[in-house]
Amino acid sequence: MSAVDFPVLRHACAETLSARGAFDGAPGLRAAFEAVPREHFVPDRVWLPERDTSERWRLLDRQMEPVQWVRRVYDPDTALITQLDDGAVGRTGPAKGEFTSSLSCPSVVVWMLRVLGQVQGAVLEIGTGYGYGTALLRAWLTPVRLTTMDIDSSVAEQARRLLADGGWLANVITGDGEAGHEAGAPYAGIIATGSVYRVPPAWLKQLSAGGVLVMPVATPFGTDALLRLVGDGQGGAAGRFVGAVAFMRLRGQREPGPWSVYGWGRLPDYGMTLSPSPDSTGQRIWLAPGDRSIRAIRVVRSRGVAEGRPRRPCCAAHDRVRSQPVRRSSGGLRTWSSAPFAVRSRRRPIGPGRLLGRCAPVRRDGKHAPLVRAVGLRVPAGSPGLGAP
Numbered sequence: 001m002s003a004v005d006f007p008v009l010r011h012a013c014a015e016t017l018s019a020r021g022a023f024d025g026a027p028g029l030r031a032a033f034e035a036v037p038r039e040h041f042v043p044d045r046v047w048l049p050e051r052d053t054s055e056r057w058r059l060l061d062r063q064m065e066p067v068q069w070v071r072r073v074y075d076p077d078t079a080l081i082t083q084l085d086d087g088a089v090g091r092t093g094p095a096k097g098e099f100t101s102s103l104s105c106p107s108v109v110v111w112m113l114r115v116l117g118q119v120q121g122a123v124l125e126i127g128t129g130y131g132y133g134t135a136l137l138r139a140w141l142t143p144v145r146l147t148t149m150d151i152d153s154s155v156a157e158q159a160r161r162l163l164a165d166g167g168w169l170a171n172v173i174t175g176d177g178e179a180g181h182e183a184g185a186p187y188a189g190i191i192a193t194g195s196v197y198r199v200p201p202a203w204l205k206q207l208s209a210g211g212v213l214v215m216p217v218a219t220p221f222g223t224d225a226l227l228r229l230v231g232d233g234q235g236g237a238a239g240r241f242v243g244a245v246a247f248m249r250l251r252g253q254r255e256p257g258p259w260s261v262y263g264w265g266r267l268p269d270y271g272m273t274l275s276p277s278p279d280s281t282g283q284r285i286w287l288a289p290g291d292r293s294i295r296a297i298r299v300v301r302s303r304g305v306a307e308g309r310p311r312r313p314c315c316a317a318h319d320r321v322r323s324q325p326v327r328r329s330s331g332g333l334r335t336w337s338s339a340p341f342a343v344r345s346r347r348r349p350i351g352p353g354r355l356l357g358r359c360a361p362v363r364r365d366g367k368h369a370p371l372v373r374a375v376g377l378r379v380p381a382g383s384p385g386l387g388a389p
């Protein structure tokens, strides 16, 4: 296949992604995608995440299967594996082993960039791989400073060379990305392409106020979840999960601890309510109270002045069993984040994403308007501690 076919294939890949809405709300991202030749970053031999009959990963060799190679380079949904077992396995044939470096598939790379958004300022990427995502970051955001880190020196060296060859300016650092790169901080954007159990504190510390952190987080549900956080500039951040992904873990986070250590509930902490209707509208999954001695919670009344911010909704939750107030909050996001459990109101269990219950806006004079039943009220995007609706 001649070199002139690559832009055509890239365009076709962009068309497929575009039809799925992959570039929606991200001006310039498609142009950047079409400007960066993915083939430049793909070695002649890669493993496909597909097993042969002997349970080995299939090796795709450009010399042996040139058409297949090109097709896979521009398949929106194929990740190309470049390293197994931290490089212990040579790229010489089909092999067994753990994926330890890859080119993530185009659909996921583009999605993560879209989730990051058009941040203005310095950007840090954790997990350079061979540098394809780095080149897209450079082409799309043209950040003042683009720093990318990979823990594997041979991978980082290859990326350094490939990026320099194509003229994509980036500071490629060999090192443990969990420590971030203090010298380039603060970052308006941090994007990690390896998943974590625990968000490294250095990332939060190095994120500017309003900066965006996008990373896959390991969950107890058999999948990683893509998390988007916005930093507060003081080492804290809040955000929410935006979807499911599957990533290799960052090197230092390969051994999981008990899920509770990371703040996750266990499966029994989630509940499901089924109504008689047979379709999905009759089904709701909700996050149950962590303290299972509290069997029913209801919002009984609004309380407190909204911390000097009138007209914000307020709520208080009562433990119906013990008749004790268990959580109480007022004002803005906190109101909702204080109730990341199913609230039972009028004998209807409800989900955390759609807080049904009795909520009252606080009037300017600090008094409460009459209680209203806030049916269908959406929990604001970005509320911390809430499960997906």
Ligand SMILES: C[S@@+](CC[C@H](N)C(=O)[O-])C[C@H]1O[C@@H](n2cnc3c(N)ncnc32)[C@H](O)[C@@H]1O
Pocket (backbone or CB within 6 Å): 100, 101, 102, 103, 104, 109, 126, 127, 128, 129, 130, 131, 132, 133, 134, 149, 150, 151, 152, 155, 175, 176, 177, 178, 193, 194, 248, 249, 250, 251, 252
């Ligand atoms: C999925 S690959 C990167 C994909 C790449 N960003 C792309 O656009 O195709 C993940 C990379 O993270 C690197 N990695 C693993 N642990 C790391 C760590 N603690 N710090 C930095 N890089 C790490 C691996 O060596 C691997 O190259």
